[in-house]
Amino acid sequence: MSKEIYENPDLKKERQNCPFNKEEITHLLDGGKEKTIERKQLENYILSDEQLKDAVPMEYLSHADKYAEELRKACLLMHKLADSPAGQVPTLRALMGAGLGSAVLKEGNPLALHYVMFIPALMGQGTIDQQAKWLEKAYNLNMIGTYAQTELGHGTFLRGLETRATYDPKTQEFILESPSLTAYKWWPGSLGKTANYAVVMAQLYTKGKCEGTHPFMVQLRDEETHEPLPGIVNMWLNPVCISSYIHYGTYVKPTNSKLSYATMVFVRVVVCQDVTTNLRKAVTIATRYSCVRRQSELKPGDREPQVMDYQAQQNKLLPPLAATFAFQLAADHLWNLYHTANNNIEQGDLELLPDLHGLSCALKALCSSEAANFVEVCRQSCGGHGYMSCSNFPRIYGQVTAAETYEGENTVLWLQVARYLVKTRKEQSGGLSVKYLIGEEKGPKTVDTTLEGIVKLYRRAAVGLVDVAIAELDKSGRKGEAPHDAWNHAAVYLIKAAQAHARLFVVESFVDSLKEGKLSAPVRTVLSQLCELFIIYWLLERSGDFFLCSNLTKQDLLLLNSKYVELLAAIRPQAVNLVDSFDLRDEVLNSPLGCWDGNVYQRLFDEAAKSPLNQSNVHESFHKYLKPLLKSNL
Numbered sequence: 001m002s003k004e005i006y007e008n009p010d011l012k013k014e015r016q017n018c019p020f021n022k023e024e025i026t027h028l029l030d031g032g033k034e035k036t037i038e039r040k041q042l043e044n045y046i047l048s049d050e051q052l053k054d055a056v057p058m059e060y061l062s063h064a065d066k067y068a069e070e071l072r073k074a075c076l077l078m079h080k081l082a083d084s085p086a087g088q089v090p091t092l093r094a095l096m097g098a099g100l101g102s103a104v105l106k107e108g109n110p111l112a113l114h115y116v117m118f119i120p121a122l123m124g125q126g127t128i129d130q131q132a133k134w135l136e137k138a139y140n141l142n143m144i145g146t147y148a149q150t151e152l153g154h155g156t157f158l159r160g161l162e163t164r165a166t167y168d169p170k171t172q173e174f175i176l177e178s179p180s181l182t183a184y185k186w187w188p189g190s191l192g193k194t195a196n197y198a199v200v201m202a203q204l205y206t207k208g209k210c211e212g213t214h215p216f217m218v219q220l221r222d223e224e225t226h227e228p229l230p231g232i233v234n235m236w237l238n239p240v241c242i243s244s245y246i247h248y249g250t251y252v253k254p255t256n257s258k259l260s261y262a263t264m265v266f267v268r269v270v271v272c273q274d275v276t277t278n279l280r281k282a283v284t285i286a287t288r289y290s291c292v293r294r295q296s297e298l299k300p301g302d303r304e305p306q307v308m309d310y311q312a313q314q315n316k317l318l319p320p321l322a323a324t325f326a327f328q329l330a331a332d333h334l335w336n337l338y339h340t341a342n343n344n345i346e347q348g349d350l351e352l353l354p355d356l357h358g359l360s361c362a363l364k365a366l367c368s369s370e371a372a373n374f375v376e377v378c379r380q381s382c383g384g385h386g387y388m389s390c391s392n393f394p395r396i397y398g399q400v401t402a403a404e405t406y407e408g409e410n411t412v413l414w415l416q417v418a419r420y421l422v423k424t425r426k427e428q429s430g431g432l433s434v435k436y437l438i439g440e441e442k443g444p445k446t447v448d449t450t451l452e453g454i455v456k457l458y459r460r461a462a463v464g465l466v467d468v469a470i471a472e473l474d475k476s477g478r479k480g481e482a483p484h485d486a487w488n489h490a491a492v493y494l495i496k497a498a499q500a501h502a503r504l505f506v507v508e509s510f511v512d513s514l515k516e517g518k519l520s521a522p523v524r525t526v527l528s529q530l531c532e533l534f535i536i537y538w539l540l541e542r543s544g545d546f547f548l549c550s551n552l553t554k555q556d557l558l559l560l561n562s563k564y565v566e567l568l569a570a571i572r573p574q575a576v577n578l579v580d581s582f583d584l585r586d587e588v589l590n591s592p593l594g595c596w597d598g599n600v601y602q603r604l605f606d607e608a609a610k611s612p613l614n615q616s617n618v619h620e621s622f623h624k625y626l627k628p629l630l631k632s633n634l
């Protein structure tokens, strides 16, 4: 007799009479029905392998054992690559970062940097000959690489990197050295124990002149013994300059000195998608738990309500739910811009590079910071159980907050965006993604609180805040301040302008995607409600920007507040159906709070029982330490 599948009765009720086709949203997020089929086949292929399951929860292993266990599974995954039903590239993308890979490699993939940065650096910066020599070796995993840029003393300021690569014309070799403790490469993933090669960013010196940071291919360890090569600590190695600019002993300047930063642009684009995947996981866990959890008293004398029925809980969870769609659609838009710009750059056309740099910085900083804040709200919305390690919130939060720092610390990236916006506004040229900055934007006299009207308000705020920042810069200039001081003293305004620009991009992506998308009426309705909720939420959160730059009135704000709470109530009944549409398997969520069947309490209990401390009634430490204390009559 088939075993009755348990489904929490509250979750079961939430799923009844869903007014829209969940699979239609799943296909939208996957990029089409075929992609969904491919993803599900791949998930079954990977998650059915018993060798990829953890014998004990990772949190109970030592540091070294965690590393060994993750490396074992990462290598097994690579062996499975060849027979994957989804093909190499889609499989690799799924196995890196927060998606399917995180269901297997809970502490992170020791081989991630090889695929996410090392190979892209070779592809983006290597000459044809170098790619012929290294790419096949890298793809065949005959070498494991990392991307070694950050040093103990520098991560942001690349022009301040201390590692030197001095070209010796006599031997036609580069001598790489770390001249000081602060020059030690620090942070590069896999550098410690896994990688045997690295793309090392170093200051290139030739004929006594520094030509700035360039990428170098460096072998770190012996390919047979894995022992560090002689002198590896001082990095006295025999590196190869990638995308060599040394022709017959003479340095030839690249067409654009920032092309060596291209790998970072690629990863920033990827990070937007990755933090969105993590946010989807957090929202799914919190939403399902909030419909299982019953607590307190809403109506005197009534049964304890589902906590999702509190407006306060809806206010916590429905904006992040909406954000997952907003960030996904914006990340898709950025990914398309990346491909267009990259194809042009390969043909020598660099025109879109500033737009791509500006937009990738903006979206990476916005998506990572907003996702980090929303993940913490999701954790808090689950009370004490959200604090448990097995909830998966601590791990998700750790991964998303890391993205606020790596690949460019967010503040530094905001200032890069501001530099691009000020330049575009002042020069009234270029600015593919900020065309509103070119030419005069006439702000609406009275505020129109329709969707289109609110988007116009976002545009008013974006252009208005750039003008406020420029006015501050000009004011400092008139006081005789040097440009670098004026820039530093306007930083608060510059960052606000950059953030307003990033929010406008996300809002326009969401609205435009709904206009262009071939959606059924029920799906369009629920996604339009989420879109309207999200853009009003952000406006209410940043109302100061809109008061400063538009004719928004107190009345308008009160009207938008009312609209916001109406939308909370309208979306509440579909919250579980919407997160079900993400189609995230329990193994990917990796949380007893978020499991599909809602059997939360039994799963929490089972998880607690796995702790080594729960394998005996009295731990040995009692006899060593506590008992003596109890007897000591202090």
Ligand SMILES: CC/C=C\C/C=C\C/C=C\C/C=C\C=C\C(=O)SCCNC(=O)CCNC(=O)[C@H](O)C(C)(C)COP(=O)(O)OP(=O)(O)OC[C@H]1O[C@@H](n2cnc3c(N)ncnc32)[C@H](O)[C@@H]1OP(=O)(O)O
Residues within 6 Å of the ligand: 093, 096, 097, 098, 112, 116, 147, 149, 150, 155, 156, 157, 158, 159, 189, 258, 259, 261, 262, 264, 265, 267, 270, 271, 274, 353, 354, 357, 405, 406, 407, 408, 409, 412, 413, 416, 419, 420, 423
């Ligand atoms: C599939 C999913 C897999 C995995 C999960 C996802 C992600 C995980 C992957 C990776 C995480 C793990 C590893 C992390 C790796 C790293 O962190 S690698 C190191 C990253 N480090 C940085 O990003 C450093 C940040 N600093 C900088 O970028 C620069 O130092 C700077 C901030 C730009 C300042 O440099 P500089 O002073 O030289 O620049 P400016 O003088 O301010 O500007 C000069 C002009 O250059 C233009 N510019 C600057 N940067 C770029 C760029 N990247 N591309 C294009 N153009 C650039 C800038 O706009 C100026 O132009 P101008 O205004 O016309 O003069």
Ligand SMILES: Cc1cc2nc3c(=O)[nH]c(=O)nc-3n(C[C@H](O)[C@H](O)[C@H](O)COP(=O)(O)OP(=O)(O)OC[C@H]3O[C@@H](n4cnc5c(N)ncnc54)[C@H](O)[C@@H]3O)c2cc1C
Residues within 6 Å of the ligand: 113, 147, 148, 149, 150, 153, 154, 155, 156, 157, 186, 187, 188, 189, 402, 405, 406, 407, 408, 409, 410, 411, 412, 415
């Ligand atoms: C999980 C993780 C993985 C990583 N993996 C790698 C890797 O594989 N390879 C690699 O090369 N690196 C890696 N990094 C390093 C990462 O790229 C750097 O930490 C990052 O670029 C920030 O640089 P920093 O640490 O020097 O911070 P700093 O720049 O020193 O930041 C300290 C403070 O100074 C402020 N600040 C700095 N410059 C300015 C400015 N111009 N204006 C205003 N404020 C400023 C920052 O906003 C910040 O508040 C990783 C980091 C993490 C956290």
